[in-house]
Amino acid sequence: MIDIETLFFVVVARGKANAILKKAQECGAAGGTIFLGEGTAPSKLLDTLGLTEVQKEILMISSTNELSDKLHEVAKAEFSFTKRNKGIAFTIPFQQRKLKPGIQEEISVPDDTDIPDISPYSCIVTIVDKGRSKACINAAKAAGANGGTIIHGRGAGIPTDFYFPLVIEPQKDIVMIITAKEKTSQIRERIFSELEIDKTGNGIVFTLPVSRATGLFENTNEESKEVLA
Amino acid sequence: MNLIREKTREVTRTLLPVFIIVLILCFTIVDVETDVMVRFIVGSVMLLAGLSIFLWGVDLSMNPIGEYMAQEVATSRSPIIIAILSFLLGFLITVAEPDLLVLGSQIESASGGTMSAQLIVYMVSIGVGVLIALGVFRLLKDVPLSIFMAITYGIIFIFALFVSEEFLAIAFDSSGATTGALTTPFILAISLGLSRVKGGKKSEENSFGLVGIMSAGAIIAVMLISVISGQKNIHGDVAEFLPAKGVFGPIFGIIPSVFFESLMALLPLTVLFFVFNFTKFKIKKGEMSVILKGLLYTLLGLTLFLTAVNSGFMDMGRIIGIQLASMSPWILIIIGFILGLIVVLVEPAVHVLGEQIEEVTAGHIPIKLIRMTLSLGVGIAIALSMVRIVVPEVKLWYFIIPGFALAILLSFKSEPIFVGIAYDAGGVASGPMTATFILAFAQGAASAIDTADVLVDGFGVIAMVAMAPVLSIIILGRVFEHKHKKVQSPVIEEETVVISPSLDDKDYDEQHNCIVVVVNRGFAEEVVSVARNAGARGATIMHGRGTEEKEEEKVLIPVVNIELQPEKEIIWLITGSRISVSVANRLLSHTKLIEEGEISVFVSSTESMGQE
Numbered sequence: 001m002i003d004i005e006t007l008f009f010v011v012v013a014r015g016k017a018n019a020i021l022k023k024a025q026e027c028g029a030a031g032g033t034i035f036l037g038e039g040t041a042p043s044k045l046l047d048t049l050g051l052t053e054v055q056k057e058i059l060m061i062s063s064t065n066e067l068s069d070k071l072h073e074v075a076k077a078e079f080s081f082t083k084r085n086k087g088i089a090f091t092i093p094f095q096q097r098k099l100k101p102g103i104q105e106e107i108s109v110p111d112d113t114d115i116p117d118i119s120p121y122s123c124i125v126t127i128v129d130k131g132r133s134k135a136c137i138n139a140a141k142a143a144g145a146n147g148g149t150i151i152h153g154r155g156a157g158i159p160t161d162f163y164f165p166l167v168i169e170p171q172k173d174i175v176m177i178i179t180a181k182e183k184t185s186q187i188r189e190r191i192f193s194e195l196e197i198d199k200t201g202n203g204i205v206f207t208l209p210v211s212r213a214t215g216l217f218e219n220t221n222e223e224s225k226e227v228l229a
Numbered sequence: 230m231n232l233i234r235e236k237t238r239e240v241t242r243t244l245l246p247v248f249i250i251v252l253i254l255c256f257t258i259v260d261v262e263t264d265v266m267v268r269f270i271v272g273s274v275m276l277l278a279g280l281s282i283f284l285w286g287v288d289l290s291m292n293p294i295g296e297y298m299a300q301e302v303a304t305s306r307s308p309i310i311i312a313i314l315s316f317l318l319g320f321l322i323t324v325a326e327p328d329l330l331v332l333g334s335q336i337e338s339a340s341g342g343t344m345s346a347q348l349i350v351y352m353v354s355i356g357v358g359v360l361i362a363l364g365v366f367r368l369l370k371d372v373p374l375s376i377f378m379a380i381t382y383g384i385i386f387i388f389a390l391f392v393s394e395e396f397l398a399i400a401f402d403s404s405g406a407t408t409g410a411l412t413t414p415f416i417l418a419i420s421l422g423l424s425r426v427k428g429g430k431k432s433e434e435n436s437f438g439l440v441g442i443m444s445a446g447a448i449i450a451v452m453l454i455s456v457i458s459g460q461k462n463i464h465g466d467v468a469e470f471l472p473a474k475g476v477f478g479p480i481f482g483i484i485p486s487v488f489f490e491s492l493m494a495l496l497p498l499t500v501l502f503f504v505f506n507f508t509k510f511k512i513k514k515g516e517m518s519v520i521l522k523g524l525l526y527t528l529l530g531l532t533l534f535l536t537a538v539n540s541g542f543m544d545m546g547r548i549i550g551i552q553l554a555s556m557s558p559w560i561l562i563i564i565g566f567i568l569g570l571i572v573v574l575v576e577p578a579v580h581v582l583g584e585q586i587e588e589v590t591a592g593h594i595p596i597k598l599i600r601m602t603l604s605l606g607v608g609i610a611i612a613l614s615m616v617r618i619v620v621p622e623v624k625l626w627y628f629i630i631p632g633f634a635l636a637i638l639l640s641f642k643s644e645p646i647f648v649g650i651a652y653d654a655g656g657v658a659s660g661p662m663t664a665t666f667i668l669a670f671a672q673g674a675a676s677a678i679d680t681a682d683v684l685v686d687g688f689g690v691i692a693m694v695a696m697a698p699v700l701s702i703i704i705l706g707r708v709f710e711h712k713h714k715k716v717q718s719p720v721i722e723e724e725t726v727v728i729s730p731s732l733d734d735k736d737y738d739e740q741h742n743c744i745v746v747v748v749n750r751g752f753a754e755e756v757v758s759v760a761r762n763a764g765a766r767g768a769t770i771m772h773g774r775g776t777e778e779k780e781e782e783k784v785l786i787p788v789v790n791i792e793l794q795p796e797k798e799i800i801w802l803i804t805g806s807r808i809s810v811s812v813a814n815r816l817l818s819h820t821k822l823i824e825e826g827e828i829s830v831f832v833s834s835t836e837s838m839g840q841e
Binding site for chain 1: 235425428515516587588591592741743745747767768769770771772773774775776794797799801803829830831832833834835
């Protein structure tokens with residue numbers, strides 16, 4: 001069983017993911033998956049003008065701990081993630097499951113104790129019906145989050161209906177918010193209550209641990225809300 | 230200002246080559262008066278601003294409106310309502326298209342008044358409406374586009390036997406006139422919305438093709454008019470050409486009428502949307518204000534863009550055409566090729582189509598590749614149009630009929646998604662830039678050559694531009710199919726879902742795991758059904774692209790060196806931690822998913838708060 005311990009995420013402007021992936025492969029990454037998302041508006045003024053969408057690409061690379069550390073350094077050095085709005089990178093501890101063909105191996109479930117508790121960040125993931133992501137971001141911002149990344153997806157497995165054999169696929173928005181650990185529970189509570197997650201079908205909120213993050217900036221003043229993701 | 234900056238940068242990148250080439254021509258071989266030149270420069274700046282604002286407005290308004298409308302159409306359940314609604318959509322947006330009215334009056338005067346412009350506008354709009362309705366049924370019924378278009382163009386070819394050469398040109402031109410700056414993005418949004426609502430395996434390829442179907446409606450309508458009325462020949466004179474004097478006079482002079490045109494084009498859609506919003510959608514205030522802002526940007530951007538094109542680019546095109554034609558046919562053909570190559574990329578709808586392709590395929594089909602193919606196609610089309618002007622023996626149908634015939638034949642052997650993109654590209658390429666700048670260039674050239682007829686040769690240029698990209702992109706699709714490793718979507722066997730009783734529904738305190746699964750495209754449903762059998766519940770699927778792990782499996786398009794990245798699906802599952810192990814194990818012991826789906830599974834612990 002090959003143990004790959006983390007998933008390394010990068011959020012950058014559209015079109016830049018390929019360059020980073022290439023670089024990551026030079027550093028030894030096996031490969032990556034890229035998907036499209038949207039960031040949130042960096043300022044109130046732009047929000048008023050309706051310029052709320054910032055198109056992003058999210059790159060996901062499975063890597064070992066050492067590799068992801070190296071990738072963080074590369075992101076800092078070569079893609080200037082230390083500057084605002086250049087992009088962010090974060091690592092979430094994931095265990096890749098691989099079975100040797102034919103052998104049913106027992107695998108241990110990772111739990112909280114496996115995760116080195118050093119990072120000051122965590123990642124809140126909210127999955128809601130399409131169109132409610134804005135409300136989610138607003139709730140999160142009200143509770144102190146800086147921004148989020150929205151990814152469009154679809155729910156799975158819905159029965160066929162209608163005159164045409166038409167499968168209506170429920171479209172979902174996935175909102176990822178990276179935030180300081182101490183703010184996590186307050187943001188999550190806020191999303192939970194404002195979006196009424198406790199009612200059936202209204203969505204789901206969960207938190208993933210983040211072992212390392214690069215390119216995050218805390219708000220200093222209200223007017224210049226910084227895009228985090 | 231991230232996004233506005235990005236849009237502006239994108240528009241600049243496409244506009245700059247046109248700007249530079251025209252200026253080079255002006256300073257070398259073409260002698261242009263100063264005020265025309267200054268107007269061209271001012272026009273370019275206006276075009277840059279206008280197009281950027283317009284594209285932004287389309288993003289904010291046309292896309293959501295299209296999506297809502299599509300949802301309304303698709304979920305109305307009754308085929309009669311679907312037919313009426315989609316007919317109405319097609320009819321309304323076409324009847325308001327300013328280009329179509331221009332074409333109508335041209336035909337009216339060319340036919341000596343026997344056909345009124347109004348009749349033509351209504352006939353074409355009805356044609357488009359009917360075809361859009363059929364196109365919507367095609368999409369919902371999953372009829373392959375290649376077959377649908379083969380039948381449609383089969384009908385067109387039969388009509389073509391009965392109409393004169395002039396009307397053949399007018400008919401194909403009308404397809405360009407109906408696919409204007411506003412209608413094309415809207416129809417693109419409708420078809421994207423429909424295919425999203427419908428979902429399923431073919432949702433990707435279903436996102437395209439409706440614009441192509443719409444163009445065919447216009448062609449059929451005009452041919453019908455000709456057959457029914459028995460009108461064969463057109464005659465008439467094109468007014469003597471005089472470039473406008475001054476710089477700001479001509480620009481500001483046309484703003485009111487252009488604004489009115491843009492408003493008229495935007496109005497039917499907006500009214501229809503508000504009627505539906507009032508009765509059906511009831512969109513929330515916040516979202517509504519974004520859409521309203523978007524509509525405003527669209528109107529403003531469109532006005533700026535059309536003003537710039539009409540006042541700054543048309544005279545310039547004409548003068549270049551006249552002067553080049555009097556020099557040497559070879560220079561005319563070569564410059565025509567170059568202009569076609571670059572001008573098409575400034576078309577607003579080309580930007581919109583590019584974005585849509587990126588969105589739908591998650592970057593799997595490189596837009597760069599589509600753009601290059603598009604420009605090559607249009608470049609050749611313009612060059613051939615110039616040949617047609619220089620050599621009177623070369624007729625339009627020499628190109629149009631075999632071109633479409635070849636495209637239809639190849640469409641059966643091409644990747645389905647490219648067939649849709651190709652037919653759309655025809656309508657997309659023949660937008661306002663072609664209808665003004667390129668057309669003026671061609672008419673200028675025709676007026677300088679004795680054997681050419683400005684009227685007859687002028688018509689037909691748009692037809693060529695509408696045909697060439699269809700063929701070139703279908704050829705690309707054919708190449709793609711060769712190059713691409715064929716991923717056959719698995720047939721999902723129906724299995725009874727057994728949810729293990731150990732699943733405790735209400736236990737929120739239980740530790741949950743987040744499972745992220747990455748597979749090749751088409752396998753997501755299989756993953757979900759396997760995971761369900763193992764006890765998982767909801768899943769969310771995202772669409773992305775990945776890398777080929779082995780160097781030798783990478784697919785590279787030669788010469789341009791663009792890599793084709795395989796499409797992937799990412800599935801997020803939230804399960805109880807006890808179930809997650811069995812879910813992961815089940816997924817990883819599924820041989821089909823391992824061998825064909827190239828599955829990888831990641832598990833992380835999480836704290837989950839709400840369940841779907």
